[in-house]
Amino acid sequence: MSDDPIVQMTGIRKDFTGVRALDGVDFTLRPGEIHAVMGENGAGKSTLIKVLTGVHAPDAGEILLEGRPVRFHSPGGAQAAGISTVYQEVNLTDNLSVAENLFAGREPRRGPFIDFRAMRRKARALLAEIGIDLNVAAPLSAYSIAMQQLVAIARAVDIEAKVLILDEPTSSLDRDEVEVLLGVMRRLAEGGTALVFISHFLDQVYEIADRMTVLRNGALVGSWATADLPQGELIGHMLGREAATLEQIERDASAHRVADEEPLVRAEGLGRKGSIAPYDLTIRRGEVVGLAGLLGSGRTETARLIAGADRADAGSLVFDGAPAGRHNPRTAAARGIAFCPENRKTEGLVGDLSVAENMILAMQASRGWARSVPAARRDRLVAEFIEKLDIRPADPAMPVKNLSGGNQQKVLLARWMLVEPKLLILDEPTRGIDVGAKADIQRLVAELSGGGMAVLFVSAELDEVTRLSDRIAVLRDRALVAVLESEADMTTDRIVDAIVSGGHRA
Amino acid sequence: MTAHTLTERPARSTLLDGLGRYVPIGATLALLLVLYFTGVANYPKFDQPQVVAKLFIDNAPLLVIAVGMTFVILSGGIDLSVGSVMAFSTMASAWLTVEAGIAAPLALVLVLAFGTAWGVLIGAVIHHFNVQPFIATLVGLFLFRGLTLQISETDVSMRDIEFFGWGMTHVEFFGKVRDGGFWLPYLSFGAFAVVIVAFVVLHYTRFGRSVYAVGGSEQSALLMGLPVARTKIGVYAVSGFCAALAGVFAAFATKSANPLANVGTELDAIAAVVIGGTLLTGGAGFVLGTVAGVMVWGVLNTLIAFQGNLSSWWARIAMGVLLLAFILLQRVLARSGEKRRA
Numbered sequence: 001m002s003d004d005p006i007v008q009m010t011g012i013r014k015d016f017t018g019v020r021a022l023d024g025v026d027f028t029l030r031p032g033e034i035h036a037v038m039g040e041n042g043a044g045k046s047t048l049i050k051v052l053t054g055v056h057a058p059d060a061g062e063i064l065l066e067g068r069p070v071r072f073h074s075p076g077g078a079q080a081a082g083i084s085t086v087y088q089e090v091n092l093t094d095n096l097s098v099a100e101n102l103f104a105g106r107e108p109r110r111g112p113f114i115d116f117r118a119m120r121r122k123a124r125a126l127l128a129e130i131g132i133d134l135n136v137a138a139p140l141s142a143y144s145i146a147m148q149q150l151v152a153i154a155r156a157v158d159i160e161a162k163v164l165i166l167d168e169p170t171s172s173l174d175r176d177e178v179e180v181l182l183g184v185m186r187r188l189a190e191g192g193t194a195l196v197f198i199s200h201f202l203d204q205v206y207e208i209a210d211r212m213t214v215l216r217n218g219a220l221v222g223s224w225a226t227a228d229l230p231q232g233e234l235i236g237h238m239l240g241r242e243a244a245t246l247e248q249i250e251r252d253a254s255a256h257r258v259a260d261e262e263p264l265v266r267a268e269g270l271g272r273k274g275s276i277a278p279y280d281l282t283i284r285r286g287e288v289v290g291l292a293g294l295l296g297s298g299r300t301e302t303a304r305l306i307a308g309a310d311r312a313d314a315g316s317l318v319f320d321g322a323p324a325g326r327h328n329p330r331t332a333a334a335r336g337i338a339f340c341p342e343n344r345k346t347e348g349l350v351g352d353l354s355v356a357e358n359m360i361l362a363m364q365a366s367r368g369w370a371r372s373v374p375a376a377r378r379d380r381l382v383a384e385f386i387e388k389l390d391i392r393p394a395d396p397a398m399p400v401k402n403l404s405g406g407n408q409q410k411v412l413l414a415r416w417m418l419v420e421p422k423l424l425i426l427d428e429p430t431r432g433i434d435v436g437a438k439a440d441i442q443r444l445v446a447e448l449s450g451g452g453m454a455v456l457f458v459s460a461e462l463d464e465v466t467r468l469s470d471r472i473a474v475l476r477d478r479a480l481v482a483v484l485e486s487e488a489d490m491t492t493d494r495i496v497d498a499i500v501s502g503g504h505r506a
Numbered sequence: 507m508t509a510h511t512l513t514e515r516p517a518r519s520t521l522l523d524g525l526g527r528y529v530p531i532g533a534t535l536a537l538l539l540v541l542y543f544t545g546v547a548n549y550p551k552f553d554q555p556q557v558v559a560k561l562f563i564d565n566a567p568l569l570v571i572a573v574g575m576t577f578v579i580l581s582g583g584i585d586l587s588v589g590s591v592m593a594f595s596t597m598a599s600a601w602l603t604v605e606a607g608i609a610a611p612l613a614l615v616l617v618l619a620f621g622t623a624w625g626v627l628i629g630a631v632i633h634h635f636n637v638q639p640f641i642a643t644l645v646g647l648f649l650f651r652g653l654t655l656q657i658s659e660t661d662v663s664m665r666d667i668e669f670f671g672w673g674m675t676h677v678e679f680f681g682k683v684r685d686g687g688f689w690l691p692y693l694s695f696g697a698f699a700v701v702i703v704a705f706v707v708l709h710y711t712r713f714g715r716s717v718y719a720v721g722g723s724e725q726s727a728l729l730m731g732l733p734v735a736r737t738k739i740g741v742y743a744v745s746g747f748c749a750a751l752a753g754v755f756a757a758f759a760t761k762s763a764n765p766l767a768n769v770g771t772e773l774d775a776i777a778a779v780v781i782g783g784t785l786l787t788g789g790a791g792f793v794l795g796t797v798a799g800v801m802v803w804g805v806l807n808t809l810i811a812f813q814g815n816l817s818s819w820w821a822r823i824a825m826g827v828l829l830l831a832f833i834l835l836q837r838v839l840a841r842s843g844e845k846r847r848a
Contacts, residue, residue, distance in 0.1 A: 055729075076731035084731075091729040093722030095789040096715070104719055105712065105732045113710040139527075155730070 004067070006031045006162055006194050007052065007083075012061035014047055016402065021047040024061070025220045027213055029163065034185060034195045036209035036226075040238055040406070040436040044218040045198050049167055052196075053085045054078035066162075076105075084156040088168035090148040092155070094141035099123035101140050102155045126158050127151075130184045146173045153181060157188065164188060165196040170204060182208050200433070202231060214238055217392075235435055262321070264422060264454045265306060269315030276301040278314050279480035281473055283423065283454045288445060290469030291458045292495050298478035299458045300342055300427055306456065307339035307425050308332035320422060333362065338416035342427040342458075348412045351401030355391065356382040358400050358411050363418045385414040390440055406437025413444065424448060425456045430464060442468055462492040474498040529839060530783030530832070531795040537828070538798055541805045549812040555680070555688035561804035562690060566697040567592065567752035567759070569800045572775040572782075573704045574748025576796045577741040579779050580708070582721040582788030583632065583639035585742060587646025588749035589771035591621055593764075594650040595753025600662040600763035603669075610669035614754050621750020622743050629742030633735050643742075647772065655765045662763045673758025693755050700748065704793045717741055721788025777825055778803055781832050802828065 007029040014022040022044045029035050037045045050056045052063065054072025063070050065081060072078040075085070092101045099120045100107070108118040123136040132150055140148055149169060156164055166185070170178050185195055185208060199205050205212070205226075212229060214221040214237045221237045229237075263282040271278030276298040283289050291299045304310040306317065308327040317324045319335060329339065341348055349358055359382055360373055367373065382396045389410040391403075400411055409429055416424055426445070430438045445468055449455050459465050465472055472484040474495055482498040484490060545552040562569070571588050578585045595617045602613035624646065632642045664670045673693045680687035708714035716737040719727040728734045757763065782799030784791025806821045 074731075075729050076733065079731040085729070087729060091723075091726040093719045093726050093730075093789065095722035096718055100715060100719075101730075104715065104727075104730050107712060107715065109712070113706070114712065114715065116710075 004031075005029060005064075006066055008064040008067075009048075009052065010062050010064075012048065012051055012063075013059050014044075014051055014056055015059050021218050022051070022058075023218045025215065025218070027052075027220075028223070029194045029196060031162070031194050032189050032192045033210045034189050034197055034208050036197045036199070036205045036212045037215065038198075038205065038212050038234065038238055039215035039221075043215040043238070045215055046167065046404075047218075048215065049085065049165055049196070049198065052078070052163075053083055053165060079159060082160060082162035083165065084159045084161040084163070085165040085167065086149070086152050086156045086169050090145060090152050092140055092148060092152055094148065095139060097137050098127075098134055098140055098143070098151055099136040101151060102126060102136075102158065106159075126154055130154050130157065131180050146177050149173060150177065150180065153184065157184065161193060163194045163196065165198075167198045168200065170199055170201060178204065200435070202234070206231065238435060264320055265456075266318040267306060267315065268317075270305055270312050270317050271314040272301070272305060272310055272312050273314075275310060275478070276305065277479035279473075281306075281480065281483070283456060285422070285454050286449050286452045287470045288449045288455045288457055288468050290465035290472040291456065291475060292462055292465045292472050293475030293499060294460075297475040297499075298480075299475055301478065302473070302475060302480065303339070303425050303427050303456055303458050306423075307337055309339060309341070333366065333419075333421075336420075336422035337425065338362070338419065338421035338423070339425045340412050340416060340427060340429060342431070349400050349408055352399055354397050355386070355400055355403070355411055356396035359385060359414045359418060362415045366419050381418060382414075385417065389414055389444065404433075406433035406440075409433055409441065410437065413441065417448070421453065423454045423456065425458075427458045428460065429457075430459065430461070438464075462495050466490050466492055466495070527790070530836060531792055531798065533832070533835060534782055534795060534798040534802065538802055538805065541802065541809065545805065545809050545812060549809075552808075552812060554683065555686065556683045557808060559688040559690050559694075561801055561808065562694040562697065563759075564807075565800050565804045566693045567755045568771065568774060568778065568803070569697045569797065570700050570748050570752040570755060571771060572778045572796045572800050573700055573793055574745035575772075575775040575779050576704070576782075576784055576791065576793050577708070577717060577744045578639070579776070579784050579786060580721045580788055580791055581717045581738060581741045582724065583738070583741065584643065584776070584786075585646075585745045585749075586640065586643040586772050587624075587628065587650065588745060588752075588775060589768040589773075590647045590650035590654065591624060591746060591749035592753040592756065592771060593766075593768045594654045595621055595750040596756045596767065597654045597657050597662065597753075597763040597765060599754055599757040600664050601657050603667045604662060604664060610667055617754060618747060618750045621753070622747040625743035625746020625749075626739055628746070629739035632742065633738045651769075658763070658765055660765070664757060664761045664763070667761075670758055670761050673755070691759075693758055696751075696755065700751070701793060701797055704744075708793055713737065713740060718789055721785075721790075723789075774803065774825075777829050780836075781825075781828055783832075783836075785836060 005028045007027070009025065009027040012022050012025045012027070013020070025044065025048060027048065037048065039045050047056065051058045054075050054077050057071070057073070065083075070081060072081065093104070096104065102123045103119050107114045108122060109115055120136050127134055127136065130150070130153070132147070132154070134143065134147065134151070140151065143151070153166070153169060170181060173181065182204065185197070189195055197205065197209055209226050211223060211225050212234065213223040214234065216238060263284045265281070265283040267279065267281045269278040269280065279302065281289070281302070291302055293299050301310065305312050308324070308329050308331065312325065319337065324332070324335065327335070332339070350361070356378065360378055364373055379396070385391075386394050386396060391407050391410050391414075400408060403411065413429065429441050442464065445455055445457060457465065457468055469490070472490065472495060473480055474482040474484065476499050484494055484498065545557075551557070571592060575585060575588065598617050598620070599613055602608045602616065603610050608616075628642050628646060631637055632639050674691045676689040676691055678687055678689045683689065708717065716727065716732050719730070719732055720734055720737050724734060727737075756767065778799035779791070779796050780786060780799070781802055782791070782795030782797070784795060803821070803825060806824050807818070810816045810818055810821050
């Protein structure tokens, strides 16, 4: 490992229509190191990366690559200079084959024509090198998102990269796939490539990173060697507030009592062929019911039946004392069921509308088109929720697409809180967002249920489910296998046991 | 090195997936055969080879335009200017040779260069100013129709220019038509050449694959470091060139320029491309599908001509119905694809 930095960014500043996304940030990257960039959503990590990769031009500051000042005008320019990137969302074209995606723009050619045979051969070799085996002639769309992500990484690896940037590459990968990825990263670092790693998974960061640079609110907090920065301190730096926030909620959530009355939701034998086996589930007022299980176990499907997003073909559903077997999202919303779907970008928010407009959508829908929400009332409510949920930047007129993931999620939550539903269904509300926003959202869920709202909470993170839930329904292979009720059962170990044993006690 | 290898089979078999991609074009070919054999069964002389050959004579300009349109639509755009550019190119050819007295080969080179330059210009506007292709190319639709009429409000004949006799020179195959043979003019071979070049470019060159990539996801193509600007400008240049070439073909075929010719040709071309199985959203389709789409349009017209007592507008009515059917087919296929992935 040489000590001459390969990338040196100094005093980087970037403004977006009045919002300062980066303010005088310095960043140094050395060959052969794995450098984690840490920070909350909206801290400026993505902007910093995009400045380095030529997506955004900095408004001030200097970038030195191997000691020479550079200024990239496009990702292509940065790639040519040896900086390649894997983004959080798979940025490949899934209408082309795996091999074409790996070699797009630099296909092996014979004369002016692409040599497909050589390309497929090289593609197989490249994938074998990082430990995956696919049919490289098949279109990329035939593979899972996780595999597509690995293909994107293989592409970035193969471009003679001096600097490889991985922006949340692991958020859609399962454990085995993460292992493959981390192995590839280590090997690249040993070969002298400098890696920038961005991840919300602190375990992974601590497992792999040599150094960390922490950003907060667009400003540099500092850089540390991983060994010198314990987790608690890191979180403190990232949040700039007491690191104990997450612990606080645990007590709040377990403090509130569940009233003994007729349940708000009673599902009996509710199911849908090919989606989820018939299940029984009740949710009482003021109760948080968690849905836990592995990816693909039927968590989302369970929630969608109750939300009316999918139609059940078996069983019955009683909501608030009246049958609700044949409802759709519209009638469900009218009766007080709010559903925040997993994919906030495509199923929830309207990116080009402002924060205020997005928040008010459901409330307006419930009033009908003829009675618009008075502007003064709207502004007051929106301002109230922006403050309450700590949405940043606190600008009601900002288009939602300019917000970071965690803040978008908060806008979506605010939308449903405005209509004061009886049942709030949250599908993975904290996925892909940072610790601070996670804590905000968890605290909010606890508050809402304390106020008498029933919450159905879907999450892949068992810690979160156990911390928040009064009861936990465990799913496996598209069936509900156990409902954990007693205080003693509310541990991640018990959930894992239930998943493993399929609900039958050993 | 990692200890284990991750393997994943595609969500569906590759064979089936390959087939899935060919369903729209297969449907088009099936439709084409059904239409053709309907004609053979109902009308005498429909089975003469010349009936098929005539499809490639009458529709040579449309074929060339539709090939250019395929590039644009594959990239996720649309080009409404081609009908007007074509009419303008025919008129400009006539004016340059008849009025200005420029040698015909030079005049045609100028016309083709101009059509390409127009494509580059409008492509640059679309890309650099982020204008919707629909509006940007609508500019061309109005502009060139107006310019064409400005040159002449009446037909201009090119009968006296000897050079224009070249295009309709016959090449006979298997003897005379009455002996079961057929003939094709040089123009048809020009159209075939365009199709073959387009096929090779789209499937075997970096530019062609970039067209598919940009059509699949422009954002991804940009982040993958593909030359998005060059590709987008390139497809409009190809389309502009093809439109000008179609205009030149029309000059050869009719030896006259009509200022009101080719009104709505851009829409015929779009219809042919879509019926040929290319997705309007871009990223999927084949230039050979476009050939089949143009042939469907040609066979429909031939059927109506053989029937003799139907108005030629029935071809459009049938085309409308077919277009609807094909759009719905594409949606159904896309949706089942999404379901399989989910």
